Amino acid sequence: MNQTTDWKDILGKAFDLPTDTDTAATETQPDKGDALQQQGKQMLDIVLERKGRGGKQATIVTGFNCDDEALKQVASQLKRALSVGGSARGGEILIQGDLRQRVLDQLKQMGFKARII
Numbered sequence: 001m002n003q004t005t006d007w008k009d010i011l012g013k014a015f016d017l018p019t020d021t022d023t024a025a026t027e028t029q030p031d032k033g034d035a036l037q038q039q040g041k042q043m044l045d046i047v048l049e050r051k052g053r054g055g056k057q058a059t060i061v062t063g064f065n066c067d068d069e070a071l072k073q074v075a076s077q078l079k080r081a082l083s084v085g086g087s088a089r090g091g092e093i094l095i096q097g098d099l100r101q102r103v104l105d106q107l108k109q110m111g112f113k114a115r116i117i
Contacts, residue, residue: 046059048098071088
């Protein structure tokens with residue numbers, strides 16, 4: 001088995017389900033793109049989360065509709081501006097700590113529409 005095989009592909013083959021490789025790449029490609037090109041076009045949600053983190057707080061920004069590489073660029077700018085740690089994957093940016101208002105202010109300054117939930 002090669003390293004690029006996705007778990008969805010393996011399950012799809014095992015149960016005769018359509019896999020991501022079976023669908024045309026043009027179907028999903030227009031939805032994703034550069035996060036900076038989507039500024040102001042979508043509403044981002046900012047949420048505080050504590051579950052599964054040993055009681056520590058994390059600010060989660062959801063609602064991005066871009067690939068992980070573009071998301072990581074936005075997360076990097078956000079983390080650098082706020083001087084905090086975090087991560088980005090799966091359409092979400094995780095910022096360590098309760099920084100909802102500062103994240104909101106910074107995202108608006110970057111040109112995104114966002115709200116605190």
